[in-house]
Amino acid sequence: MNKLIIEARINEYAGREHNPHVPWSPEEIAETATHCREAGASVVHFHARADDGSPAHDVALYADIIQRIKALSDILIHPTLGAFTHDGDTAARIQPILELAVDPQTCPHFAPLDMGSVNIDAYDSATKTFRSDEAVYINTTKTLLHFAEQLSTTTVRPYASLWNVGFTRQFLAFIESGAIAEPAYASLIMTGDDLPAAHPGTDQGLDAHTAFIPKERNIHWTAMNHGGDLLPLLPKIISEGGHISIGLGDWAYIDTIPYVSTPTNADIVNHTATLARSMGREVATPSEAATLLGLD
Amino acid sequence: MNKLIIEARINEYAGREHNPHVPWSPEEIAETATHCREAGASVVHFHARADDGSPAHDVALYADIIQRIKALSDILIHPTLGAFTHDGDTAARIQPILELAVDPQTCPHFAPLDMGSVNIDAYDSATKTFRSDEAVYINTTKTLLHFAEQLSTTTVRPYASLWNVGFTRQFLAFIESGAIAEPAYASLIMTGDDLPAAHPGTDQGLDAHTAFIPKERNIHWTAMNHGGDLLPLLPKIISEGGHISIGLGDWAYIDTIPYVSTPTNADIVNHTATLARSMGREVATPSEAATLLGLD
Numbered sequence: 001m002n003k004l005i006i007e008a009r010i011n012e013y014a015g016r017e018h019n020p021h022v023p024w025s026p027e028e029i030a031e032t033a034t035h036c037r038e039a040g041a042s043v044v045h046f047h048a049r050a051d052d053g054s055p056a057h058d059v060a061l062y063a064d065i066i067q068r069i070k071a072l073s074d075i076l077i078h079p080t081l082g083a084f085t086h087d088g089d090t091a092a093r094i095q096p097i098l099e100l101a102v103d104p105q106t107c108p109h110f111a112p113l114d115m116g117s118v119n120i121d122a123y124d125s126a127t128k129t130f131r132s133d134e135a136v137y138i139n140t141t142k143t144l145l146h147f148a149e150q151l152s153t154t155t156v157r158p159y160a161s162l163w164n165v166g167f168t169r170q171f172l173a174f175i176e177s178g179a180i181a182e183p184a185y186a187s188l189i190m191t192g193d194d195l196p197a198a199h200p201g202t203d204q205g206l207d208a209h210t211a212f213i214p215k216e217r218n219i220h221w222t223a224m225n226h227g228g229d230l231l232p233l234l235p236k237i238i239s240e241g242g243h244i245s246i247g248l249g250d251w252a253y254i255d256t257i258p259y260v261s262t263p264t265n266a267d268i269v270n271h272t273a274t275l276a277r278s279m280g281r282e283v284a285t286p287s288e289a290a291t292l293l294g295l296d
Numbered sequence: 297m298n299k300l301i302i303e304a305r306i307n308e309y310a311g312r313e314h315n316p317h318v319p320w321s322p323e324e325i326a327e328t329a330t331h332c333r334e335a336g337a338s339v340v341h342f343h344a345r346a347d348d349g350s351p352a353h354d355v356a357l358y359a360d361i362i363q364r365i366k367a368l369s370d371i372l373i374h375p376t377l378g379a380f381t382h383d384g385d386t387a388a389r390i391q392p393i394l395e396l397a398v399d400p401q402t403c404p405h406f407a408p409l410d411m412g413s414v415n416i417d418a419y420d421s422a423t424k425t426f427r428s429d430e431a432v433y434i435n436t437t438k439t440l441l442h443f444a445e446q447l448s449t450t451t452v453r454p455y456a457s458l459w460n461v462g463f464t465r466q467f468l469a470f471i472e473s474g475a476i477a478e479p480a481y482a483s484l485i486m487t488g489d490d491l492p493a494a495h496p497g498t499d500q501g502l503d504a505h506t507a508f509i510p511k512e513r514n515i516h517w518t519a520m521n522h523g524g525d526l527l528p529l530l531p532k533i534i535s536e537g538g539h540i541s542i543g544l545g546d547w548a549y550i551d552t553i554p555y556v557s558t559p560t561n562a563d564i565v566n567h568t569a570t571l572a573r574s575m576g577r578e579v580a581t582p583s584e585a586a587t588l589l590g591l592d
Binding site: 116117118119121123125128129130132133134135136138139140141142145163164165166169170172173176177178196197198199200204205207208211212 | 412413414415417419421424425426428429430431432434435436437438441459460461462465466468469472473474492493494495496500501503504507508
């Protein structure tokens with residue numbers, strides 16, 4: 001079985017009210033990436049954040065963060081593309097990645113392609129009311145074909161984010177048509193009780209994703225649970241040959257990991273790596289992950 | 297096990313180049329509905345069409361069709377709501393249903409709620425190119441809550457169209473929150489090779505839907521395969537207690553049914569009903585379907 005690629009999802013737009021170890025500043029993000037690398041992560045996914053933690057979309061800030069990460073370790077870099085930014089303007093959404101790609105000091109390794117459109121409203125399962133009601137994340141086929149074409153002019157590889165089976169079929173159509181090359185990397189998205197957008201973070205939710213990843217294709221899948229605890233699924237993912245995307249960006253992981261009540265991102269990565277090795281699956285270095293995912 | 301509800305999906309926007317029996321005019325639609333009723337259908341789903349078969353959205357045309365159907369039989373009536381019509385304007389999309397609901401002669405029994413947003417571009421699996429690239433079917437949570445609230449002021453029941461697992465979770469949130477009442481009726485959408493939007497029309501595609509319909513809820517699910525042949529799945533659906541939505545609106549069904557090369561909608565319904573009875577499952581009359589689905 002392939003070595004396990006652990007992707008540290010270190011911050012997303014998480015606050016610090018549940019776990020203060022969410023990194024926001026460029027220094028914190030770069031330091032966290034390095035600690036995660038030491039703990040076994042081969043990929044880091046991050047969102048730039050302002051000093052107060054609010055979302056930040058400035059290209060110079062992304063450039064600063066990537067330079068800092070690269071200066072400290074060889075971890076593979078996967079920034080966000082910006083979902084609701086730029087009012088959905090296609091060219092504007094991919095432009096920052098293209099700018100970053102020009103300079104080896106700032107060039108990321110992956111950029112996410114969410115392979116369709118999806119409502120991602122927040123639901124309060126306790127009060128049974130919606131916290132938002134107009135969040136439609138729109139990615140037209142035209143936009144996605146444009147992103148894929150533009151990325152193919154750079155060394156940045158597409159990272160396919162799959163929210164449901166329709167996204168997976170769109171992803172497979174892109175592979176068939178040559179818009180996305182193999183080996184391909186795909187994230188099977190699961191979401192917690194307060195975000196009905198994707199599959200639930202359960203055995204069934206994962207099975208209903210993996211059933212549609214054809215074994216004859218050279219596709220590496222990784223599993224994540226945004227707004228939910230991924231730990232119960234780790235043994236299943238590890239034994240099925242999947243990869244793991246996990247971190248404080250998705251869940252605070254309070255009192256879930258042995259010996260540490262309020263874990264850092266690196267603690268979560270270390271726990272994941274230790275579990276994998278205990279199950280007989282080795283953990284990939286960034287260099288090994290790059291080979292598996294066709295970045296060489 | 298509950299009796300089988302057969303819904304005849306008689307036309308959608310299908311042309312006649314593959315099968316000339318697709319009904320377009322009000323007369324043809326009403327006659328087809330009656331023949332399907334005689335063959336075992338308890339629900340008819342239709343789209344109004346102009347004389348040349350092009351999509352038509354006039355409320356008066358829907359009123360005419362529904363009056364004609366009601367004059368000929370007791371089949372339950374499920375018109376389309378209009379997907380890409382009215383530029384997505386929420387009030388405008390539900391308004392025709394509300395107008396039709398005022399008069400018992402024109403009041404439909406169901407109106408579809410597509411429980412989220414989804415790309416529904418056409419893909420040519422032969423040439424591996426997309427035939428369209430900007431078809432995003434947008435249904436915000438706010439719109440859907442508005443539809444559900446408006447329908448609750450009428451006798452028209454919501455018919456939940458579920459394109460993927462995220463739609464199913466949204467549907468369950470609506471039931472939990474009281475926006476949709478039980479017994480609830482949901483269509484598990486599968487789509488053919490040239491429409492990657494929903495689950496594939498396979499055992500796995502259906503299983504990945506049904507796994508998320510909680511048995512403890514009073515939910516009736518029906519399965520459809522738009523742009524694909526549903527016949528291979530009929531025994532599985534019948535034995536699992538699901539209902540069946542099938543017709544020339546989804547697939548031409550040439551040379552698939554015994555003794556008839558170019559079947560009518562009623563031929564397809566008859567084949568479905570015969571199969572169900574041969575497997576020991578009775579077929580519901582419209583009156584029995586109305587009781588199962590809470591229309592009484």
